[in-house]
Amino acid sequence: MPNEEQDLMQAVVAHKRSEANLRLGIAIAGFGLGVLDFRTDQVTLDHIAAALFGLPANTPIPRSEMHARVHPASAAEVKAAMLLALDPAGDGLMAIEHRILRPDGSALWVAARKQIEFGNHGPGGSRLATVGLLAVRDISGRWLAEEKIRISETRYRRLFEAAHDGVLLVDPNTSKIVDANPFMTELLGYPHADLVGKELYEIGLLKDQASSQEMFLQLKVDHQVRYENLPLESQSGVHREVEVVANLYDEGGHAIIQCNIRDITERKLAEAVALQYSRLFSTLIEQAPSGVYVIDAQFRMSQINKLAMPAFAAVEPLIGRDFSEILTIVWGADVGERIEQIFRHTLRTGERYVSPPFTERRHDIDMIQSYEWEAQRVTLVDGSYGVACYFSDITERKLAEDIVAEREAHVRSILDNTQAFIGLLSVDGTLLEANAPSLAAAGVSRESVIGRKLWDTNWWAQDSQEANRLKDAVLRSAAGEVVRYDMIVRLAPTRRMDVDFMLAPVRDASGTITLLVPSGLDITERKRSMHHIQQLMGEVNHRAMNLLGVVQAVARQTARDGDPATFVTRLTERIGGLAASQDLLVQNEWKGVEVADLVAAQLAHYKGLFGSHVVFAGPPARLTPAAAQGIGMALHELATNASKYGALSDSVGRVNISWRITDGAEPNFEMRWLEDGGPSVVPSTRRGFGQKVIGPMVEAAVSGSAEIQYAESGLSWTLIAPVAKTLESERAATPMAFL
Amino acid sequence: MRILIIEDEPMIALYLQELLEDAGFAIIGVASRLAKAMELIKSAVFDVAILDANLAGISSSPAAAALVARSMPFVVLSGYSMQQQQAFPTPHFLQKPCRPEQLISILSAIGPKP
Numbered sequence: 001m002p003n004e005e006q007d008l009m010q011a012v013v014a015h016k017r018s019e020a021n022l023r024l025g026i027a028i029a030g031f032g033l034g035v036l037d038f039r040t041d042q043v044t045l046d047h048i049a050a051a052l053f054g055l056p057a058n059t060p061i062p063r064s065e066m067h068a069r070v071h072p073a074s075a076a077e078v079k080a081a082m083l084l085a086l087d088p089a090g091d092g093l094m095a096i097e098h099r100i101l102r103p104d105g106s107a108l109w110v111a112a113r114k115q116i117e118f119g120n121h122g123p124g125g126s127r128l129a130t131v132g133l134l135a136v137r138d139i140s141g142r143w144l145a146e147e148k149i150r151i152s153e154t155r156y157r158r159l160f161e162a163a164h165d166g167v168l169l170v171d172p173n174t175s176k177i178v179d180a181n182p183f184m185t186e187l188l189g190y191p192h193a194d195l196v197g198k199e200l201y202e203i204g205l206l207k208d209q210a211s212s213q214e215m216f217l218q219l220k221v222d223h224q225v226r227y228e229n230l231p232l233e234s235q236s237g238v239h240r241e242v243e244v245v246a247n248l249y250d251e252g253g254h255a256i257i258q259c260n261i262r263d264i265t266e267r268k269l270a271e272a273v274a275l276q277y278s279r280l281f282s283t284l285i286e287q288a289p290s291g292v293y294v295i296d297a298q299f300r301m302s303q304i305n306k307l308a309m310p311a312f313a314a315v316e317p318l319i320g321r322d323f324s325e326i327l328t329i330v331w332g333a334d335v336g337e338r339i340e341q342i343f344r345h346t347l348r349t350g351e352r353y354v355s356p357p358f359t360e361r362r363h364d365i366d367m368i369q370s371y372e373w374e375a376q377r378v379t380l381v382d383g384s385y386g387v388a389c390y391f392s393d394i395t396e397r398k399l400a401e402d403i404v405a406e407r408e409a410h411v412r413s414i415l416d417n418t419q420a421f422i423g424l425l426s427v428d429g430t431l432l433e434a435n436a437p438s439l440a441a442a443g444v445s446r447e448s449v450i451g452r453k454l455w456d457t458n459w460w461a462q463d464s465q466e467a468n469r470l471k472d473a474v475l476r477s478a479a480g481e482v483v484r485y486d487m488i489v490r491l492a493p494t495r496r497m498d499v500d501f502m503l504a505p506v507r508d509a510s511g512t513i514t515l516l517v518p519s520g521l522d523i524t525e526r527k528r529s530m531h532h533i534q535q536l537m538g539e540v541n542h543r544a545m546n547l548l549g550v551v552q553a554v555a556r557q558t559a560r561d562g563d564p565a566t567f568v569t570r571l572t573e574r575i576g577g578l579a580a581s582q583d584l585l586v587q588n589e590w591k592g593v594e595v596a597d598l599v600a601a602q603l604a605h606y607k608g609l610f611g612s613h614v615v616f617a618g619p620p621a622r623l624t625p626a627a628a629q630g631i632g633m634a635l636h637e638l639a640t641n642a643s644k645y646g647a648l649s650d651s652v653g654r655v656n657i658s659w660r661i662t663d664g665a666e667p668n669f670e671m672r673w674l675e676d677g678g679p680s681v682v683p684s685t686r687r688g689f690g691q692k693v694i695g696p697m698v699e700a701a702v703s704g705s706a707e708i709q710y711a712e713s714g715l716s717w718t719l720i721a722p723v724a725k726t727l728e729s730e731r732a733a734t735p736m737a738f739l
Numbered sequence: 740m741r742i743l744i745i746e747d748e749p750m751i752a753l754y755l756q757e758l759l760e761d762a763g764f765a766i767i768g769v770a771s772r773l774a775k776a777m778e779l780i781k782s783a784v785f786d787v788a789i790l791d792a793n794l795a796g797i798s799s800s801p802a803a804a805a806l807v808a809r810s811m812p813f814v815v816l817s818g819y820s821m822q823q824q825q826a827f828p829t830p831h832f833l834q835k836p837c838r839p840e841q842l843i844s845i846l847s848a849i850g851p852k853p
Contacts, residue, residue, distance in 0.1 A: 538819065542793070545818035546748060549835035553754030560757070626795070630749065692753060700749035700771055 074098035092116035189235035332363035577636030618659035630701025653678025675714030792817035
């Protein structure tokens with residue numbers, strides 16, 4: 001034992017001898033130290049080791065306290081290592097990395113090394129651990145870094161495995177594939193094992209060996225090669241479009257080529273669809289039946305169709321130009337800004353804008369123009385928003401509409417200011433329009449008749465017979481007939497109107513009857529005057545016949561008492577006298593004859609003697625037609641007699657004719673024929689026709705009395721008759737009341 | 740045969756009177772107004788009447804009615820045509836101017852037979 005004690009002590013001394021140097025070295029390496037004494041089962045830790053374990057420094061503590069700090073996850077491993085190190089048959093060395101759990105709850109990774117010394121102080125002189133030296137270092141930092149690498153590698157591997165890009169790793173020296181990810185095997189249809197060891201051209205990725213070499217050369221220069229749109233056929237013959245990016249880089253000291261192969265078949269397809277969509281979009285805009293242009297998200301004119309071009313003829317350049325600038329050129333600042341606000345609002349909110357009729361003066365052409373337009377937000381091919389504007393130039397149409405409206409107003413004013421009644425019917429007889437005169441005639445309002453069947457309206461409310469006739473007329477007219485008849489419209493029980501009514505169909509260009517036009521003229525007055533004329537005609541006939549009766553009587557009388565030799569002359573003269581009176585009556589429209597006119601007419605033969613040998617005077621007095629005829633005939637007979645036998649038979653005799661109206665309640669008309677200066681008168685004994693005419697006949701005509709005196713100086717004739725039977729009263733005489 | 744003349748035109752009345760007297764008729768009266776005509780139709784003794792349709796602007800239809808009432812035959816003589824004179828209930832109608840022999844034959848026909 002003393003030997004062993006000595007050995008131990010020597011060892012301790014040896015240790016202690018180099019202790020200063022040792023400690024310095026260990027401290028620099030970051031090691032904490034501990035001395036284990038297995039005999040007392042205690043350990044003494046320096047301040048570094050004590051800090052690691054969270055135990056007191058430089059004082060012996062039970063070894064179990066230190067063991068208690070070993071992390072439970074490392075406990076079994078540490079225990080096993082200790083048992084091994086404590087085996088007296090071993091070298092007493094222990095090296096382990098383990099975790100410790102400190103009193104504050106934190107964990108550390110440490111690298112621990114122990115050197116155990118043995119002595120022969122066991123039972124029977126067997127070897128037993130005596131002392132040990134512990135060096136411990138905090139390796140948490142290193143361990144963490146390694147952990148990160150491990151995780152990173154796993155992740156990388158996962159990426160490699162799961163990537164949707166095909167990845168091939170190629171050795172640049174051998175040109176052979178060294179690894180391929182599952183996507184690649186799937187893409188090509190070759191198992192992993194078949195890919196590894198092949199060259200790129202062998203799997204169809206490059207055309208041939210020459211292309212392969214070319215790629216490697218280029219990689220050496222540029223370290224990267226990119227192929228777009230490589231066609232690739234899988235083993236099963238499916239065609240794919242791929243994009244290949246090859247990178248040459250250094251991996252841990254040796255070069256490697258990584259090829260990323262991306263299947264761009266879908267993208268190509270999408271691009272083709274997008275292109276098609278873009279073309280369709282352009283075609284749609286170009287073929288649109290109205291003007292279309294598109295403003296992009298940056299508020300620039302991006303597209304415009306042919307129909308829209310004329311509206312922007314003054315803007316150059318147009319495509320790509322800021323839209324607010326364009327608006328200012330076309331519309332000027334004010335209107336332009338108004339439109340700009342609308343477009344910006346639509347672009348921002350997606351709210352569709354439909355313009356009300358838009359009529360403004362254009363700034364560029366200085367003309368009033370009308371447009372219909374709307375702005376709508378659209379998604380452009382690149383996915384951004386824009387505004388499409390659809391518009392039509394309606395200037396011409398508006399102008400035409402204005403003209404039509406003006407014409408309609410003209411037509412309406414013509415219709416309303418005409419005398420005729422004019423309306424418009426649908427083919428079933430519904431009244432669509434009626435002009436003002438027709439409404440005024442019946443005193444009805446437009447509202448009360450429009451939309452009703454014509455025969456149900458007020459015009460015929462009083463007369464079902466006319467209403468039925470009208471209904472029938474509508475049916476016939478709707479079948480193509482122009483119907484015309486005289487209609488009686490009873491406007492009130494006491495008021496009727498005669499209407500010349502016509503119903504005419506109106507056909508459209510194809511010949512179909514679309515409307516009926518009823519029209520009418522108020523012919524009440526015309527009818528009345530026609531009736532009047534008919535009455536007058538009858539009356540004239542009546543008078544003519546009467547006159548002929550008189551002529552017949554005169555002829556008979558002339559023949560009875562005259563010399564056949566002078567019959568024709570006498571009859572002609574008498575008919576002439578009748579005609580003269582008749583003439584005056586007609587001239588005066590049967591309203592009587594002035595006495596002076598009658599005298600002048602009956603003595604017209606002696607016109608040359610008027611004022612000298614024939615003198616006549618009297619107040620104005622108008623004889624009735626019957627009196628005019630009777631007195632006229634008497635004057636004719638007196639004149640004939642005077643020229644034959646009396647005052648007018650020589651050149652010295654005179655005839656004085658006078659008339660007057662007496663005063664009194666029942667005044668008389670008195671007329672006197674006085675001859676003097678002529679040959680001596682011999683009273684006539686004959687009661688010839690002349691005597692009858694100046695006597696009983698004229699008396700009968702005027703209900704008066706006639707007196708004839710044959711004085712020496714000459715004949716005198718006096719007629720006295722009531723004014724009431726002789727003269728026209730002040731009012732107009734009824735023309736048909738004289739026979 | 741005794742004749743009553745109702746005629747307002749004196750010349751025609753005279754003519755008829757002389758014509759018929761010459762032909763052997765007796766003229767028992769001439770009326771030129773409706774009142775006188777009505778009076779004579781009532782009171783006068785005659786066989787046939789000659790009636791002018793219009794007396795001084797007044798229709799003589801009351802005279803016609805009175806003649807019908809007395810069952811006196813009459814001939815209407817008028818300046819109006821037959822169509823204008825439908826108010827007169829007689830088949831014997833002559834329009835002026837009439838032929839004398841026509842008038843005489845009608846009067847003989849409708850008058851009492853000798």
